[in-house]
Amino acid sequence: MxxxxxxxxxxxxxxxxxxxxxxxxxxxxxxxxxxxxxxxxxxxxxxxxxxxxxxxxxxxxxxxxxxxxxxxxxxxxxxxxxxxxxxxxxxxxxxxxxxxxxxxxxxxxxxxxxxxxxxxxHIIDVENMPPVFKELGIMTGDGKIINSKYDKFKQICRFTELINDEVAKDPKETFNIIDFGCGKSYLSFVIYYYFSEILGKKVNITGLDLKKDVIDNCSALAEKYGYNGMNFVCCDIKDYTAKEKPDMVIALHACDTATDIAIARAIDWGAEYIFAAPCCQKEARKMIKPKNFGIITDYGIINERFCAMITDTLRAKLIEYSGYSCDITEFIDMEHSPKNLLLRAKKKISADRYKKAKILSQIQGIKDEFGIDITLSKLLLNK
Ligand SMILES: C[S@@+](CC[C@H](N)C(=O)[O-])C[C@H]1O[C@@H](n2cnc3c(N)ncnc32)[C@H](O)[C@@H]1O
Structure with a gap:
């Protein structure tokens, strides 16, 4: 031996x-x-x-x-x-x-x-998932992650960990959160669990989605499990009126310009935290017309990725313009989702006038060169 x-x-x-x-x-x-x-x-x-x-x-x-x-x-x-x-x-x-x-x-x-x-x-792992996950179809009855849901599981765990990095030291006792384009609400449920069970805070989460069947199902599950702070509304996110000021807005793969609307609403409400992982980004692809760099549109995949990258860069700059610090991070490995960027923003105490002017000129520069002017820009700047 x-x-x-x-x-x-x-x-x-x-x-x-x-x-x-x-x-x-x-x-x-x-x-x-x-x-x-x-x-x-x-x-x-x-x-x-x-x-x-x-x-x-x-x-x-x-x-x-x-x-x-x-x-x-x-x-x-x-x-x-x-x-x-x-x-x-x-x-x-x-x-x-x-x-x-x-x-x-x-x-x-x-x-x-x-x-x-x-x-x-890990803040959340297979051994401490909320029981509702079995009924949401992400876990088996004996507590294992269903293979086809493993990528989504990884996404929501990492998303929650990144939220934890920001809020674990926040002394606030109650958090109001809105999940834009919540879908089946895997993320809302895990975040509810994280705030209420792990941080021991009071949390109110409102999930918004266009699909009535998923909203009805999420409402029934929240009621069944006694998650009194959860509330689901079937509506277009642009029409939603918040009863109370949200502290945090989250959006995981809200389609195309729904991410822009979510960010704009968060900024209008003065939400302290914004976490948005964008989804498909078709808008810029319809607009792009480079003045000097036509080479970028010669290859479909390059054009697609360039449009996605420029869209997220503009979003981050517009968030900063609105008085937030913002970074863009890869929240999950590519193998778990190619849509793996997360815009993570926190409201600052005061905005920097010089920086605002510089950002406006950068945004204009992109518009002049590529003809791209995203929805978030219109929502925030053309008021
Ligand atoms: C790709 S799914 C993501 C769902 C969920 N966040 C997740 O990651 O599992 C996008 C969701 O956004 C919803 N959605 C898209 N546009 C919306 C809008 N304008 N208002 C409300 N929901 C919207 C869709 O119905 C869909 O359920």
Whole structure:
């Protein structure tokens, strides 16, 4: 028995309830694996590719054998959770075994940190999804993500994490949020759960969509699960009147110019936060007529991507013009959605006059060169 096998043997003799394996070998098909005790006599391995999860149940007496097959052959980092301690182990590139132990429930354990390494903590993961997700058709009855919904699941988790980066330190006790083009409202439900259950804040979320059937379904689910702060309205987002000032506006893949309308409404209301991941962007493609750079329209895919990029750049600039700080981030890997940019904005205390003038001239420059003048520009500047 080598040193690592001896370590695994000692760990498996403890009352291990769960283990997490990460830092996959380059040739592994999997990105991560977990082992969970599912009964007195059985464990389950869950292996994750970037899109799917695979499960295998095995008897408790095979724990050591299974752990040896995962660590360090397939994964070079492992954490073993007993009731009292978390045992962290790492097999280095030079073939050394590093390991430590900390109290389970210590701040480091809660944050998933090893003293010599750091495991990313997800705000929302498969194990703590709200129960409504089973009825929304994103999870199976036994709590697994349905394969065809895995990309959407990743999108809403990352979207929520990026919201968390902004609001976790906000002392406000109540948040009013509007989800523009909510569709089946996976995002609204997960954000409701995040604010109410994880942050322990009061949250009112209004989901808006044109489709009556999805709105009726979302309303029925919110009622069934007692989510009193959720409310769904069937309407065109341009016609919606907010009863209370929204603190945050979110829009995940609201079609074409619906994103512009959502942003304009958010700015008109003075919402403090805006999170918008745009969808298809057809508008600029109908307008583009380059004066000097006709080469851009020679290839369909280049033209399409250029129009999408210029649209989002103009949106970000218009948001900044309106007194917000704004950045554009890739909120999810391309494999989970090609529509993977997120405009993330926060209202500033005061606007910078010089900056406003510069932005107006930049917007005019784009109009002069490419003939592009997006809906958001018309909504904000031609009042
Ligand atoms: C691509 S789906 C995205 C749904 C959801 N946000 C998600 O990511 O799963 C876009 C949704 O926006 C809605 N939508 C588009 N234009 C709208 C408008 N003007 N007013 C309200 N809803 C709109 C559509 O009905 C559709 O449900």
């Amino acid at each position: 080598n040193e690592t096998e001896k370590y695994v043997s000692e760990i498996c003799a403890l009352d291990v309830k769960k283990a997490v394996f990460s830092l996959a070998a380059k040739d592994s098909d999997y990105k991560k694996a977990t082992v969970r005790k599912i009964s007195e006599n059985a464990f389950q391995i869950e292996r994750f590719t970037s899109k799917q999860a695979f499960h295998e149940n095995f008897p408790a007496e095979m724990l050591e054998e299974k752990v040896n097959s995962l660590f360090p052959k397939e994964f070079s980092q492992a954490e073993f959770f007993t009731g009292e301690y978390v045992y962290g182990a790492k097999y280095t590139k030079k073939g050394a075994l590093l390991h430590n132990r900390r109290k389970n429930g210590s701040p480091a354990a809660k944050n998933g940190e090893l003293t010599h390494n750091r495991v990313k903590k």
